[in-house]
Amino acid sequence: MKKIINDVDNLLDESLNGFAKAHQDIVSLQHQPTFVHRSAFSAKPKVALISGGGSGHEPLHTGLVGKGMLDAACPGQIFTSPTPDQMLAAAQSVENGAGVLFIVKNYAGDVMNFEIAAEMLECQHETVLVKDDVSLPETHSTGRRGVAGTLIVEKIVGAAAEQGKELSQCKSLGDRVAKNTASMGFALTSCTVPAAGRPTFELNDNEIEMGVGIHGERGREPMTMNSAEELVQHITTAIDKELNPQPGQQVLLHVNGFGATPLMELYLVFDLAAKFWEAKGVEIKRSLVGNYTTSLDMAGCSVTLTLLDEEMLMLWDAPVHTAALRWGC
Amino acid sequence: MKKIINDVDNLLDESLNGFAKAHQDIVSLQHQPTFVHRSAFSAKPKVALISGGGSGHEPLHTGLVGKGMLDAACPGQIFTSPTPDQMLAAAQSVENGAGVLFIVKNYAGDVMNFEIAAEMLECQHETVLVKDDVSLPETHSTGRRGVAGTLIVEKIVGAAAEQGKELSQCKSLGDRVAKNTASMGFALTSCTVPAAGRPTFELNDNEIEMGVGIHGERGREPMTMNSAEELVQHITTAIDKELNPQPGQQVLLHVNGFGATPLMELYLVFDLAAKFWEAKGVEIKRSLVGNYTTSLDMAGCSVTLTLLDEEMLMLWDAPVHTAALRWGC
Numbered sequence: 001m002k003k004i005i006n007d008v009d010n011l012l013d014e015s016l017n018g019f020a021k022a023h024q025d026i027v028s029l030q031h032q033p034t035f036v037h038r039s040a041f042s043a044k045p046k047v048a049l050i051s052g053g054g055s056g057h058e059p060l061h062t063g064l065v066g067k068g069m070l071d072a073a074c075p076g077q078i079f080t081s082p083t084p085d086q087m088l089a090a091a092q093s094v095e096n097g098a099g100v101l102f103i104v105k106n107y108a109g110d111v112m113n114f115e116i117a118a119e120m121l122e123c124q125h126e127t128v129l130v131k132d133d134v135s136l137p138e139t140h141s142t143g144r145r146g147v148a149g150t151l152i153v154e155k156i157v158g159a160a161a162e163q164g165k166e167l168s169q170c171k172s173l174g175d176r177v178a179k180n181t182a183s184m185g186f187a188l189t190s191c192t193v194p195a196a197g198r199p200t201f202e203l204n205d206n207e208i209e210m211g212v213g214i215h216g217e218r219g220r221e222p223m224t225m226n227s228a229e230e231l232v233q234h235i236t237t238a239i240d241k242e243l244n245p246q247p248g249q250q251v252l253l254h255v256n257g258f259g260a261t262p263l264m265e266l267y268l269v270f271d272l273a274a275k276f277w278e279a280k281g282v283e284i285k286r287s288l289v290g291n292y293t294t295s296l297d298m299a300g301c302s303v304t305l306t307l308l309d310e311e312m313l314m315l316w317d318a319p320v321h322t323a324a325l326r327w328g329c
Numbered sequence: 330m331k332k333i334i335n336d337v338d339n340l341l342d343e344s345l346n347g348f349a350k351a352h353q354d355i356v357s358l359q360h361q362p363t364f365v366h367r368s369a370f371s372a373k374p375k376v377a378l379i380s381g382g383g384s385g386h387e388p389l390h391t392g393l394v395g396k397g398m399l400d401a402a403c404p405g406q407i408f409t410s411p412t413p414d415q416m417l418a419a420a421q422s423v424e425n426g427a428g429v430l431f432i433v434k435n436y437a438g439d440v441m442n443f444e445i446a447a448e449m450l451e452c453q454h455e456t457v458l459v460k461d462d463v464s465l466p467e468t469h470s471t472g473r474r475g476v477a478g479t480l481i482v483e484k485i486v487g488a489a490a491e492q493g494k495e496l497s498q499c500k501s502l503g504d505r506v507a508k509n510t511a512s513m514g515f516a517l518t519s520c521t522v523p524a525a526g527r528p529t530f531e532l533n534d535n536e537i538e539m540g541v542g543i544h545g546e547r548g549r550e551p552m553t554m555n556s557a558e559e560l561v562q563h564i565t566t567a568i569d570k571e572l573n574p575q576p577g578q579q580v581l582l583h584v585n586g587f588g589a590t591p592l593m594e595l596y597l598v599f600d601l602a603a604k605f606w607e608a609k610g611v612e613i614k615r616s617l618v619g620n621y622t623t624s625l626d627m628a629g630c631s632v633t634l635t636l637l638d639e640e641m642l643m644l645w646d647a648p649v650h651t652a653a654l655r656w657g658c
Contacts, residue, residue: 018600271347
C-alpha cells in the first residue's frame, strides 16, 4: 500500500484540518466530538440539514456543507459509522428553531446511530433514508444501500430548507427525491482501506465487479471486462427498469467516479448513458459528472438517474455554496 | 489494462461528446478540426484566450472554457500536442476584434504548433508560456515544463480579459502570474496510456517518483516512499527556494491531484503545505484543492504556489463559469 499519509490513526484528523483550512470561508471544524458545520449561520429559523457517514467518500458529506445544502456533516472513521454523540452535538450546534432533518444512507451502523442520536434530541426532527442502489433487490436483508443519489437528495432538500420550507415539507420532499432516484455502479479495482493495508477484494485483469458498493464491498456479481457500451448498458437497463421513465420525462443524470477513474472515461460513460435514455425519449435536463461519492482509490463509476418534477428542477438550480458544489453564489 | 472505453481510437471523440452534452450551457464542440469554445460569445470586443494541449489532463483545458476564463481549448490526442489547424480554427472562431492570447504549456510539440498557428493568424496575437515545474533546473535543455500552475494563469488572465483589458495588458499580466507561480509534484504510481496498454514506468512498492511530469514521464529522481510530511517538505522546500516568499506575502496555495489520489490525502497535503508557509509568516489567502491537472490514472499530487498582488487576488475572485471552476455566476 502506498498512500500519502503520516499515520493511519491520524489520517482523518489531519485531512479534516486541511479541509477546514482550505474552506474556512464555508465551514468550521469541531473536535470531540468531530463534526463540520457552516461557518455562517442563518439568522432566521430554518430546518437544519445534517448528514454523515464513514469517511473515504469525499467530497460526500463534508464537502456538501454550506449555503443551500447541509448545515453539518459528521465524518466517521474510514468506512465506519460516526457515533451518536457526533450527530447529537452537530444537531445541537446548528438547530435554530425549525427542527432537524437527518439524511442517512441505508447502512445498519449509520441507521442505528442516527436513531440513537434522534432519540436523545429534544427538538423536532425527521429522517430521510436514502437507498438508491438498485444492484440489490428491495427484499435484501438489510435493504438497499445508499450511494451517489444521496448528494441529489441533499442538494434538493438543502435548497428547500434554505428557502424556508418547514420540517414536514423537507421530509416529504426528501422522501420524494429518494423514491425517484436510482443508482448502480461497477468497479474495475477494489479500494485499499489504509488501516487494512491491502485491497479489500481482488479482481483478475479481465474481471470487473458489477453492482459494487461504495465501501469496497463486492457487488451483485463479478463479470468479464467488456466494452464501456456493454457495461453502461447493463447499469442503465437496471436503473431504467426501476424508475421506468416515460417519453418526455425530465431527468437529472449523474455519472459519479469512485475516485481513480479519469474524467475522460466518466464523460464517455455520460455520453453512453445519455444516449440510452434519449433513445427512449427521456429528456436529460440536468447533468453532474465527476468524483462526488468516492470509495477512496477505487476505479469505476456509478450512474444515477433522478426523475425531476418542476419543483425539484427549480431546487436543483437554486444557489449553492459548498466546497464541492457551487453555483449561483 | 482495464479502462472504461469502447475503442482506443474513439476514446477522445466519445469523451468530448459526453463533455459537450453534459455542459451544453457552457461549451460547444466543433469537429474537423476539433476544438471546444464557449457557447455564448461576448457581444463587445474582448481578448480571446485560447489554450490546449494533449488530452488526459482533464479538466484542464476543456473544463476551463467559459465565462471568465478560456474562450476556446484545443484537445490533442492523449499526451499529444493538438495540431496547428485546431489552434487556427479555434482562434478564427472566437476572435472578435481585440486579438488572441495563446496560453501554452512549455512542451516542444505544443510550443511549435502554437507558433505555427500564430504565424498563420492574421489578427494581433500574443503568447504566454507557462513553465512552472521547478523539479527541473531552469537550464534544462527544453526548459521547465508547464504543469498545474497553468490553471492559475488561465483564471487570472481570463478575468482580466473578461473585464476588458487589452491584449498587451493580458500578455504582461499572464507573464507576471507565470513568473510568480511554481509547482512540483510526486507520483506513487505511473499512469497507463490507453494506446500503450501498460504503465509508462514501474515503481516498486516502497518507491515514489519525485518531481514527476504530468505525462507519466519520470521525474527528478526515484525516492523511497516516506511519510506525507517528508514528501511534502521536499516539494514545498523546492518551491520556496524558487519563489522565496517573504513574511506577510499573500499567496494562493493549490494542491492538485494527478487523478487517482483520494481527496482525503490531498487535503492532508494541503494541511502540511499550509503549515510550512504559515510557519514562515506567509499568508495563505486563497486555496484550491482537487484534481484539476491530471495524468489519467496516476496516483500522486503536486503543490503550486502563486505569489499574489492585489490585482491578481481581485482577478482570482472574479466570477467564473466553466465545467470545472465556478463561482460568482
